[in-house]
Structure formats: structure tokens, C-alpha cells
Amino acid sequence: MLKKSLISLTLVGLCGALAGCSSSSSSSSQDNRYQLRDDRAPKSAPDVSKVEDAHPKYEPYSRQGNQQNYTVRGKSYQVMSSAKGFKQTGGASWYGSKFHGHLTSNGETYDMYSMSAAHKTLPLPSYVRVTNEANNKQVIVRVNDRGPFHEGRIIDLSYAAAYKIGMLQQGTAKVSIETIHIESPESMALDELKDSSVHFIQVVASKDLVRINVLAKELEQKYQVPAKVEAANGFYRLQLGPIGQRYLANKLLVQLKQDGHPNSYMMYPKK
Template identity: 50%
Template sequence: MKWNSLFTFILSLVLLSGCSSSPTGRYSQHTDSAPTRLPNESELRSAVPVHEPISPQGNRDYRVLGNDYDVMESAAGYVEEGFASWYGNKFHGHLTSNGEYYDMYSMSAAHTRLPLPTYVKVTNLRNDHSVIVRVNDRGPFHPERIIDLSFAAAYKLDMLDSGTAPVRVEAINLNTPMRTEETSNVHQAKYHIQVAASSNINRLSQLKHDLPPKFQKIATTEQTHGLHKLMLGPVSEDESHDLLEQIRSSGYPEAFRVKAAQSQADTPDAELQN
């Protein structure tokens, strides 16, 4: 996947204005900014479509920046071509329009009119790369753009350098039965919260010791190519959102969520166990 440099990546943000909404006091940043790391392999997997009820929030007609938006009753047959943009740090960890927490490393997106949630396939018309995302937010409120993608989805489509890209957006037809294995994996998905990473296991041991007791109880590590990672969990997807907010507010603002491999979810590393 193309990646020139972090400088080029950050520079592209100058061309990318705020995505889901206009700046308000609830955001700590006035403009969007680049994350400090790239998505890992597990975070680059397409979302797996499943039947979900319409969210109780975010599905009424609304008005933003002087424009009225009529929410579609159904996504059936929806296909549209236009420009996609993406959003990152400014909105990371804040509530989406349907009441979830925005995770820039998840395969999600914002759309002005599709029902929430809706699964769509997004294809970059410049390189034919595609990804399936779950629409759970409203935006982008720019007439020339039709969808706002999460950072991970934009990376998958190789559109970070340009900031925007021409795309085709197609709603997923959920009337076609899915494989039982895929559906089962979605409902059993587990997540870790990564607090820190270091090649020095002693440093992480001290960091674990300094954690509040409620976090120490679920703190584990994993090791990848000599790099030790201090993790919390694994927990369910719903629990992971609350856990991420708690650890960030406890003095670890750089913590982030990562999907746990099945083997890791069932067999935690014991390096830092008391």
C-alpha cells in the first residue's frame, strides 16, 4: 500500500476540513489531525455485514449548516458515485450520531442520508481498491463529498495522501444469507485496549504496577517481534468502548482499541501476572 511519509500524510489534512460536524466545544481539537500510528492487520479487515435493527438515535430528518437532510427509509438498491473524505483524531472517542463511540481504527463511515446502521461497499475509482464499512454517523456536510470514511478504511483504499478520492458506494444486500462462521465471529468478537508498547519488559511491568487496581486485574501483555505491549482485556465490543474512555481519563490518553485474535482472547499472556 502506498505510503510516502508521515509529513505528506499530515500535509494532506490541510485539504481536509472537519468531517462529521462543525467545530464545537465538545472537541479538544479545532481541526482534525493525523493519528500517531497506522492500522494493524486485524484493523484492516472489512466489516462483516449482519442484520441489525435501525438505531434509536440518528435516524430522524435533521438540519445542519442551513441545509435539510431527509433520512432514507431503506438503503435497498442504493448506489452512488462521488468523492469520499475521511476523519481521524478530532472525532476519535466521541459519540457518533447513533450513540456509539467513533473509533478511527474500525471500518466505519458517516453518510448524510443512509439509515444507521447500513453496511456499504466503497470502491476507490482511482485504483479499484474496495472495502466494506458500517455507516454509523452523519456527514460529510460538504456538497462535493458523499461519504466520510474512518482512518482505517481510508488507509485500506490508499487515499490518505490525497485526502479525498472518487468512489462508488453500494449498499450491501443483506437478503443473501451469510456464512454461519462469519456471523458467529462477529458476535464473539473480543477487543483489547493497548495502553503502551516497549521493547523493555521491565518498563511495562512498572507501568502495570502503577495502573489503578481495577485495570491491573485485566492487564496482560503480548509480544510481537520483540516488542512488548501492555493490554487490558479481552472484553466484548460494547465493554471496550467504556474501558477505553476510562483508561484515557485515568491518565493514558494515547490508549487505543484493537481487535483481539481468537487465540489471544482465550489465552492471555502471563508475563505480567502477579
């Protein structure tokens, strides 16, 4: 990691892993919490290419880390009441060894080798799909922390997540993020009674059109669900659908993950 990037990381991640971080705390008192003064990559990291994406599931928002309003460095932030349908584009950074093993804003222990992240206003915990716009690599992370408190940055990724989307060397990247919102079992039961929309599941994206077309035929025959291939930004995206009922779509999504397609995800119905 370049020295310049490490300095940037220090500024970005200063408040990211602090529970109840506020503008009244000085930088020196915050630094006293950590063994390292500056953030850095781990000296000897495990092979994080094998770390799976976070697996979205319903989790009630925690009491800790979800105070409606808070202030950092004189700027106020308002936490959203729901993560449903949230999308955003901007800069991403990552944080590592300095914060590893310390508490996140959610009251959990930060593990830089897990698929986690920090965001300024999403309710905790939330699940987010992050796409590096430079290479179209994606990762699904669980947001359990606050930050990054730096102009133009919208999300702070763990070391493992940053590795997976290919931004470790640069230190920052332009990304688009989209929440994956899972309703409570009670809400889903009510929605399924009145659900008349259609659903699609995206299985994979690749630049290899031949491979995508072969896989599309295989999945179409295996699951007896129509498959389609869409081109976007130099990639071909394989989707299954339309599926008329949410519970059927959810059932197929679970099956796809079990059958070797762990990055499959539900697409929101177009209204």
C-alpha cells in the same frame, strides 16, 4: 498528510461525528467538544492493514440518528427509510484523530481504526461497499455517523477504511458506493418461500487472470457450483453461480468466508 488536506478535512468533518448536528450550532461551539481544533492522522497508528472489513448482518435501524429530517448549515436532509438497493458515485474523504473517541450520530463511540463511515442520508446503521475508482480497491464499512457536509462529497471514511482503499495521502478520492442490505430473519423467511430468482456470489477480483482461472477451477470442484470469470476495468472477477435458492446462496457465502475468502459477497439478482 498535507496541510491543505488537513484543512479540507476540518471543513468536511466538522459535523460528521456530532449526534443531532444542526444548523443552529456555531462552529466554535462544536469545536469546544473536541480536544483537537483540527483533524489529523494519528501520530502512531497500529497496522490497520490487518483490520477486517465490516461483516454485514441484519441490524434494526437505531432510534438515535435516524430522525426523518434534519438541517446542517441551513441545508435540509431527509433520511431514507431503507438502505436496500442504494448506489451512489462521488467524492470520499476521511476523518481521524479529532473525532476519535467521541460519539457518532448513532450514539456509538467513533473508532478511527474500525471499518466505519459517515453518510448524510442512509439509515443508521447501514453496510456499504466502497470502491476507489482510481485503483479498484474495495472495503466494506458500517455506516454509523452523519456527514460529510461538503459539496461533492458523499461519504466520510474512518482512517482504517481510507488506508485500505489507498486514499490517505490524497485525502479524497472518487468512489462508488453500494449498500449491502440484509433483510430481517422474518422477511428472509417469507422471501425464500416465494423466491424464484438466481443468485451469484463474487469471490475475488484480481488483475492476474492465470490465478483467477486456477482458483475458479478449484472452487468449482470444491463446492460443485459453476464458476465464471468476468473482465471489467482491467480486473478479472471470479463469481460462483447461478444458485437457484437464496438460502443455498447464503449458506455458500458463509462457507466461503470461513474457508479463507472474507471479501466474498452476494450479488443482487438481475431482474
